[in-house]
Amino acid sequence: MGKCEQCIIRQFNSLKSLTKEELIRISGCKTTKTIKKGEIIFEEGENINGIFCVKDGICKLSKLSANGKDQIVKLVVKGDLLGQRSLVGEESANLSAVALNDMEVCFIPKHEIMNDLQQNSKFSFDVLQQMAKDLKESDDIIVNMAQKSVKQRLAETLIYVYNHFGNNDEGFLDVILSREDYANIVGTATESAIRILSQLKKEGLISTSGKQIKIEDLKGLERIE
Amino acid sequence: MGKCEQCIIRQFNSLKSLTKEELIRISGCKTTKTIKKGEIIFEEGENINGIFCVKDGICKLSKLSANGKDQIVKLVVKGDLLGQRSLVGEESANLSAVALNDMEVCFIPKHEIMNDLQQNSKFSFDVLQQMAKDLKESDDIIVNMAQKSVKQRLAETLIYVYNHFGNNDEGFLDVILSREDYANIVGTATESAIRILSQLKKEGLISTSGKQIKIEDLKGLERIE
DNA sequence: GTTAAAACATGACAAATATCATATATTGTT
DNA sequence: AACAATATATGATATTTGTCATGTTTTAAC
Numbered sequence: 001m002g003k004c005e006q007c008i009i010r011q012f013n014s015l016k017s018l019t020k021e022e023l024i025r026i027s028g029c030k031t032t033k034t035i036k037k038g039e040i041i042f043e044e045g046e047n048i049n050g051i052f053c054v055k056d057g058i059c060k061l062s063k064l065s066a067n068g069k070d071q072i073v074k075l076v077v078k079g080d081l082l083g084q085r086s087l088v089g090e091e092s093a094n095l096s097a098v099a100l101n102d103m104e105v106c107f108i109p110k111h112e113i114m115n116d117l118q119q120n121s122k123f124s125f126d127v128l129q130q131m132a133k134d135l136k137e138s139d140d141i142i143v144n145m146a147q148k149s150v151k152q153r154l155a156e157t158l159i160y161v162y163n164h165f166g167n168n169d170e171g172f173l174d175v176i177l178s179r180e181d182y183a184n185i186v187g188t189a190t191e192s193a194i195r196i197l198s199q200l201k202k203e204g205l206i207s208t209s210g211k212q213i214k215i216e217d218l219k220g221l222e223r224i225e
Numbered sequence: 226m227g228k229c230e231q232c233i234i235r236q237f238n239s240l241k242s243l244t245k246e247e248l249i250r251i252s253g254c255k256t257t258k259t260i261k262k263g264e265i266i267f268e269e270g271e272n273i274n275g276i277f278c279v280k281d282g283i284c285k286l287s288k289l290s291a292n293g294k295d296q297i298v299k300l301v302v303k304g305d306l307l308g309q310r311s312l313v314g315e316e317s318a319n320l321s322a323v324a325l326n327d328m329e330v331c332f333i334p335k336h337e338i339m340n341d342l343q344q345n346s347k348f349s350f351d352v353l354q355q356m357a358k359d360l361k362e363s364d365d366i367i368v369n370m371a372q373k374s375v376k377q378r379l380a381e382t383l384i385y386v387y388n389h390f391g392n393n394d395e396g397f398l399d400v401i402l403s404r405e406d407y408a409n410i411v412g413t414a415t416e417s418a419i420r421i422l423s424q425l426k427k428e429g430l431i432s433t434s435g436k437q438i439k440i441e442d443l444k445g446l447e448r449i450e
Numbered sequence: 451g452t453t454a455a456a457a458c459a460t461g462a463c464a465a466a467t468a469t470c471a472t473a474t475a476t477t478g479t480t
Numbered sequence: 481a482a483c484a485a486t487a488t489a490t491g492a493t494a495t496t497t498g499t500c501a502t503g504t505t506t507t508a509a510c
Contacts, residue, residue, distance in 0.1 A: 065372035067372055142367055
């Protein structure tokens with residue numbers, strides 16, 4: 001099993017602020033898991049009792065609403081931590097995490113990391129900065145949800161996916177989300193998301209092949225009002 | 226001018242985790258401001274260079290969207306801190322803060338509090354916990370925005386105001402928001418907010434007198450679907 | 451390769467919400 | 481008290497989005 005102090009992933013998240021001794025201790029107690037596409041990492045309400053460090057793959061953080069629809073709040077990628085909020089708030093998960101493709105994650109139990117969080121102020125401040133960033137993003141999403149049309153939000157989601165995950169060899173977005181996932185990010189009905197994607201196709205802004213989507217005119221997508 | 230180490234307000238926020246020495250130092254450099262209803266405390270994009278401790282009054286945190294509408298993201302009340310996120314993220318304000326009634330706030334300059342944040346891990350962890358709470362609330366708002374009707378959201382906002390600020394002598398909500406403010410919290414057109422309030426009145430769930438609103442049937446409001 | 455299940459697509463219609471117009475009420479100012 | 485400015489109220493209508501029905505394509509399992 002890999003060692004945290006040699007793991008390159010930690011450079012991308014707050015774990016980089018841990019001391020070598022802390023990393024070695026954590027390395028000794030972490031467990032590495034392989035998670036298949038579609039599998040649940042944790043569900044809302046669950047006590048996760050630790051944090052996950054995403055070594056590879058992507059997952060969605062979502063919450064089930066009263067009407068039975070899932071709302072995706074955030075996409076978590078390689079290098080991100082998962083579960084910090086619940087850890088800090090000392091409460092059960094507010095969101096569910098489901099793998100969007102095959103993943104590899106390391107799980108660090110709460111009792112091993114909690115002390116570091118309370119005593120290593122560099123680490124704690126780093127987690128704080130990440131959380132501040134997440135909070136800003138969430139606040140911005142609130143504004144978008146409230147003030148932009150479904151079409152605008154969907155276009156922005158495509159741009160977001162393009163900017164964060166890029167293209168594969170054939171020019172298609174490298175992360176494959178179902179139409180339902182897009183609908184659940186944007187906060188609309190699946191049929192509406194499909195309809196708008198068809199519309200964007202007709203307008204020549206994107207093209208598709210099965211579930212795959214290719215951005216044909218980024219500027220055009222950005223211009224949608 | 227009051228002294229932080231004797232100020233009762235700090236018991237309600239993260240400042241309670243500062244040491245006596247830190248408090249005395251901060252007390253010496255803070256400035257106390259009186260802000261009238263409707264006045265701007267800071268605007269999005271502004272460098273606030275410190276945090277505000279709200280001693281009295283209430284303000285709204287909002288963001289202007291492209292279509293010219295303000296979206297209210299959070300109400301900040303007596304005892305809360307203001308500006309932590311920008312401080313931690315070391316960036317300009319993402320939201321504007323406008324007083325909803327007369328306020329009294331203390332301003333603590335960045336350079337005086339930043340060291341404490343980076344070195345006093347108890348304080349830093351306390352701020353982290355507050356930010357985790359804010360993040361959870363923002364995520365929950367995203368889900369509500371995406372999945373609930375305007376009527377539900379408005380009803381929930383009324384319940385929120387009732388639970389957090391209570392009633393005055395005559396049984397009206399103690400915080401007076403304009404119909405436009407309600408619309409900007411819920412993320413709808415002002416006319417729609419007004420229309421729904423009228424509807425709630427007809428249904429006997431609330432009553433009004435000018436801008437004042439009285440909750441007549443809390444259970445009924447909670448039951449709206 | 452066949453086949454069943456799941457996902458995608460689209461039309462028709464219904465419901466929710468926004469916009470525009472206009473009237474009334476409230477509030478603050480002189 | 482009179483006035484202007486602002487906020488509230490409501491009707492008529494347009495637009496957006498959701499829902500239901502149904503057909504097609506894609507995917508995954510055998």
